[in-house]
Amino acid sequence: MSSLTLYTPAGVLAKSQPLKRAAKRLGQLGFEVEIDADALARHQRFAGDDATRLAALHRVAEAAPSVALASRGGYGLTRLLDQIDWALLARAVERGTRWVGHSDLTSLHLGLLAHTKLRSAEAFGLWAGPLACDDFGREEAEGGVDEITRDCFVEAMQGLLEAVGFRTEAGFDGLHARGTLWGGNLCVLNSLLGTPHFPKIKGGILFLEDVNEHPYRVERMLLQLAQAGVLQAQKAVVLGEFSAWKKSPLDRGYTLKSAIAAVRERCPGLLILTGLPFGHVPTKVCLPVGAKMDLVVQGREALMIWGPDPAHHQHAHDCDEACSHEAEHEAKRPSSR
Amino acid sequence: MSSLTLYTPAGVLAKSQPLKRAAKRLGQLGFEVEIDADALARHQRFAGDDATRLAALHRVAEAAPSVALASRGGYGLTRLLDQIDWALLARAVERGTRWVGHSDLTSLHLGLLAHTKLRSAEAFGLWAGPLACDDFGREEAEGGVDEITRDCFVEAMQGLLEAVGFRTEAGFDGLHARGTLWGGNLCVLNSLLGTPHFPKIKGGILFLEDVNEHPYRVERMLLQLAQAGVLQAQKAVVLGEFSAWKKSPLDRGYTLKSAIAAVRERCPGLLILTGLPFGHVPTKVCLPVGAKMDLVVQGREALMIWGPDPAHHQHAHDCDEACSHEAEHEAKRPSSR
Numbered sequence: 287m288s289s290l291t292l293y294t295p296a297g298v299l300a301k302s303q304p305l306k307r308a309a310k311r312l313g314q315l316g317f318e319v320e321i322d323a324d325a326l327a328r329h330q331r332f333a334g335d336d337a338t339r340l341a342a343l344h345r346v347a348e349a350a351p352s353v354a355l356a357s358r359g360g361y362g363l364t365r366l367l368d369q370i371d372w373a374l375l376a377r378a379v380e381r382g383t384r385w386v387g388h389s390d391l392t393s394l395h396l397g398l399l400a401h402t403k404l405r406s407a408e409a410f411g412l413w414a415g416p417l418a419c420d421d422f423g424r425e426e427a428e429g430g431v432d433e434i435t436r437d438c439f440v441e442a443m444q445g446l447l448e449a450v451g452f453r454t455e456a457g458f459d460g461l462h463a464r465g466t467l468w469g470g471n472l473c474v475l476n477s478l479l480g481t482p483h484f485p486k487i488k489g490g491i492l493f494l495e496d497v498n499e500h501p502y503r504v505e506r507m508l509l510q511l512a513q514a515g516v517l518q519a520q521k522a523v524v525l526g527e528f529s530a531w532k533k534s535p536l537d538r539g540y541t542l543k544s545a546i547a548a549v550r551e552r553c554p555g556l557l558i559l560t561g562l563p564f565g566h567v568p569t570k571v572c573l574p575v576g577a578k579m580d581l582v583v584q585g586r587e588a589l590m591i592w593g594p595d596p597a598h599h600q601h602a603h604d605c606d607e608a609c610s611h612e613a614e615h616e617a618k619r620p621s622s623r
Numbered sequence: 624m625s626s627l628t629l630y631t632p633a634g635v636l637a638k639s640q641p642l643k644r645a646a647k648r649l650g651q652l653g654f655e656v657e658i659d660a661d662a663l664a665r666h667q668r669f670a671g672d673d674a675t676r677l678a679a680l681h682r683v684a685e686a687a688p689s690v691a692l693a694s695r696g697g698y699g700l701t702r703l704l705d706q707i708d709w710a711l712l713a714r715a716v717e718r719g720t721r722w723v724g725h726s727d728l729t730s731l732h733l734g735l736l737a738h739t740k741l742r743s744a745e746a747f748g749l750w751a752g753p754l755a756c757d758d759f760g761r762e763e764a765e766g767g768v769d770e771i772t773r774d775c776f777v778e779a780m781q782g783l784l785e786a787v788g789f790r791t792e793a794g795f796d797g798l799h800a801r802g803t804l805w806g807g808n809l810c811v812l813n814s815l816l817g818t819p820h821f822p823k824i825k826g827g828i829l830f831l832e833d834v835n836e837h838p839y840r841v842e843r844m845l846l847q848l849a850q851a852g853v854l855q856a857q858k859a860v861v862l863g864e865f866s867a868w869k870k871s872p873l874d875r876g877y878t879l880k881s882a883i884a885a886v887r888e889r890c891p892g893l894l895i896l897t898g899l900p901f902g903h904v905p906t907k908v909c910l911p912v913g914a915k916m917d918l919v920v921q922g923r924e925a926l927m928i929w930g931p932d933p934a935h936h937q938h939a940h941d942c943d944e945a946c947s948h949e950a951e952h953e954a955k956r957p958s959s960r
Contacts, residue, residue: 364846514817536634536637
């Protein structure tokens, strides 16, 4: 049975019920769940003051559970970045910990890539994935926990998930790119630009998502990454969901597609794929941040495959289906591989 | 009579009336107003496609009017930054042009500081100030054009404005700092971080404002500037208005003051003053971006004074009053100067 600690490094939990629901559900899935002592701490909009949250993060690292799952994101890790003991968090990974989450947790993942050797270690210790309350804490009336999110998470935490598949747009048939997977929330990632916490990764596969950001803001952030030379240094950019933004009467036909087109126009040769099931949406895959992976596309079927030996990968999670099928995974491999 | 060209480098003008009202009012103020041929162009949410807006910007630069006043901000200059002929815009300044605006225009000002010698030239060619439609295009029913905004603008464009005064918070009595004034919209400024368009200014006086940004986002942007080493390299940071943000039930007492306190805590020794009448609000002063200036505080009265010889400064604009008073200006100078 895997040990799993729930902790709250950023925004405050307004209620305790979602955390309790998440703990119960994760217990039913076979995890030995522990809730950090300060998971429900409150200080203004934060889950405790900075010292409390930093201590919680370090406490989790010292305990080194199999899974360190953040209860929610929000805003808060930015305040801690200069004080986090990155080596301590990396040592937890060496002892087997998987740091899981998305949104504000992007800065934890990217800070670890920037400050430690985790990138080259391929330790699979950083996972872009669910947040306890947002995903496992959802009420049944709201649809409960998404099955794909749940299954992907369980497989990933067992070390069994070795690929994810999704349907992308036409135009990438035959693509095969290999690089370090990195990324997360676009806004949080950009908030690290120019700071020591931004990892310098070249030849990578950069995945991005965001929420509540109008496409013009998404475009501005992507163009900043382009003007900073980050985008063009990647083998590919894979876009997840950009959700919950509101149209403006001034848009006059400008959409997220227009934003992506504008970025493509300015970065000739850069591959920007869409359709990754990841973001502030119920259905999200788990992705190993910092791992070397292969991105292969056949027709419109994209597959992200990681692990030391692609020939041994047998657990793909195809999000067009609810579970993984080895045969299907095999079938999706382009003949060129 | 000063020539003044209205042009639209970023967001589309939904209606033509505000531009017409602005042109009329500016004419009444004594400017010889010209409206650029594409000021009302439309392409999605932009005032014409990128080529159209870039051509308009370069056309204005070639004509080199006394005043190049943007009709509005919005989003759009980011798309042009890599293509702007910065030297052409700087030559216009040498010929006497003042580039005026705020919001998205921040990237034009900062790009000029990053790419040309305007910073050291002290040419007073870049002015953070009103936008034609937002300020001079306001309907009388909405209060019309703000008197301070109008008077500051007219004085600045005549070369007569040499200082602005405002009431800041307690704790800065006796302050005297000298440095290059730079800054503008926080979000736009941060969108340049890590790119070639971000000017590397040390020992400066950095002014910042924003609109529609929750304090936690303001804090995140300021902390990014701190983590990037930008804030600590400045003599002082002067905050304008942070307007039109909405409280969240999760704030639980967290406010803009909390955000500023958090930044101060992380940047010991850094002077962060508040109260600058500038931003997305009706009342805004004009500020010479790139100029060397003195920031002096006596009691809670702050004064920003620029120009080659502070002894000759006789036109302060005090925003606690509606017009400038030399005697008052004199009275405000700390005895140490």
